[in-house]
Amino acid sequence: MTRAIEIVLPGVVEPRGLQVRETTVPAPGEGLASVRVEASGVSFAEQQMRRGKYYDQPPFPFVPGYDLVGTVTAVGPGVPPALVGKRFAALTKTGGWASQVVLPAADLVPVPDGVDPVEAETVVVNGITAWQMLHRVAKVRSGGTILVHGANGGVGSTLLQLARHKDIRVIGTASPRHHDTVRGLGAIPIDYRDTDLPARVREHAPDGVDAVFDHVGGPGVVDSYRLLKRGGTLVSYGSASTRDVAGSSQLPVLKLVARLMWWNCAPTGRGAHFFNIWAGKRRAAAFRAKLAEDLGNVLALLADGTLTAQVAARFPLTEAAAAVELAESGTVAGKVVLVPSPAA
Ligand SMILES: NC(=O)c1ccc[n+]([C@@H]2O[C@H](COP(=O)([O-])OP(=O)(O)OC[C@H]3O[C@@H](n4cnc5c(N)ncnc54)[C@H](OP(=O)(O)O)[C@@H]3O)[C@@H](O)[C@H]2O)c1
Known part of the structure; x- marks a missing residue:
């Protein structure tokens, strides 16, 4: 078990109604990896979710967070141990606003060495x-x-x-x-x-x-x-x-x-x-392969300087409410990113 912090959307609330919660994350099981989150994004989807207006959001309460970048800290049976210590990006739809998560290892896409995790997060x-x-x-x-x-x-x-x-x-x-x-x-x-x-x-x-x-x-x-x-x-x-x-x-x-x-x-x-990013069978190998190929292409363009990350602002994870308020203010260009504290 690992202690973690997560942000909970309890229902239809103003941004200040988001809750900061302490939790424990289980050891990863078969095919899973435990990831220490280094950056998670605030997307337009969460603006809709907190109003109960996202097309297929889960029932309240839940942890929002459409995507993340983090480092693998442990892996379950069937996952190569070499993944531990490596940085990956993942599309989660919900659940990314946490300091530690457990994800299917097959959903992890490598982030090139030397790319800042917050910058990588802006292009997931x-x-x-x-x-x-x-x-x-x-x-x-x-x-x-x-x-x-x-x-x-x-x-x-x-x-x-x-x-x-x-x-x-x-x-x-x-x-x-x-x-x-x-x-x-x-x-x-x-x-x-x-x-x-x-x-x-x-x-x-x-x-x-x-x-x-x-x-x-x-x-x-x-x-x-x-x-x-x-x-x-x-x-x-x-x-x-x-x-x-x-x-x-x-x-x-x-x-x-x-x-x-x-x-x-x-x-x-x-x-x-x-266009719907989730079109296709999410767990199907072909869907994952296409997603990994396309995200790999975009991350490579970020790594070689072709793309410039548009970071609107960085907020500690525990200040998610302020981050959402800023994202919804109409004053920002680019992405508002949540950064969990390394010790959380
Ligand atoms: N279908 C999919 O698979 C998929 C995947 C990802 C995102 N999306 C959609 O993509 C859109 C952008 O997402 P994002 O995360 O990039 O959002 P974002 O960073 O918050 O940007 C939203 C943009 O929309 C503009 N905007 C907001 N309300 C508007 C309106 N009523 N009329 C015209 N422009 C408006 C904003 O302009 P101001 O800053 O001037 O307000 C801003 O440029 C969202 O609608 C999201 O649902 C769809």
Whole structure:
């Protein structure tokens, strides 16, 4: 047994309602590894979960934490002992906001030597999402032009950098306070609250764009689809605009998916897809292999300096409430990261 600290989301609460709890973590069993967490991220998903608005969140209470980076401290039967002392990243969906966790060893992806754990953390869920949407779904070629909504956010800023690395021109929507950041990452910034957003996009892409990456959902997704040129692809991957709308957490996503399927069947020469990082059988070897390959690619780009980690702020794990407040303030660019104290 190892003593640990974890953050509990007890129900629908304000960030200050998050609880810091002491717990014990059992020794790892067959196929499992015990990981000392060095960094875990605050994602948009937790903003939805604390409102009870995430599509398939577990029942309260639970420990949030979509992803983490940490070092293996012990392994169970069937896991190579050589993993002990090595640093890995993992996608957890929940449970990452803890100082020590036990995970399937098959879910661990190696972090290259010399990469700071907090910097590596910024590209786990964000990096896999951005990589898979760009390279596996939209498959945009060099020289193309794309529209990225939320270009200052965790996924958005990573997607923008991956696209620029492939010589893809990026138009990025963000609040004006983030335009310098978006410009600094090589994209053309546009205010997402502009009353005629399509006209602003067409000033830079008169014939439309090759792909739109839309996490906003709601009525604006119609503009996203209409901005595509023939052969273009809409990748919808969230419903941020309905975060504060009362009612079902699932209905907005189901409506969105139905609309995308309808568009995708229409003979317009344009594609429309909903991306979900968990699509596929999570425990299937092929799913894990694809995830490990894509995250490995992104971590390698971070290690060689092609990607710059967008760390908005670092908070001790026990200050998760303040971290969530900051993440929700709309003032940050990049990812807010929780760092457990080494002794916890
Ligand atoms: N489908 C999947 O598998 C998958 C995986 C990962 C993430 N996601 C989704 O990706 C999105 C981004 O996640 P993240 O962790 O990168 O979030 P994040 O770092 O908090 O960034 C959110 C971004 O969205 C912008 N935004 C917030 N509300 C908006 C609205 N109503 N209209 C337009 N823009 C809005 C924010 O702009 P300001 O800063 O100006 O407010 C910010 O740029 C979320 O919707 C999340 O659910 C989906």
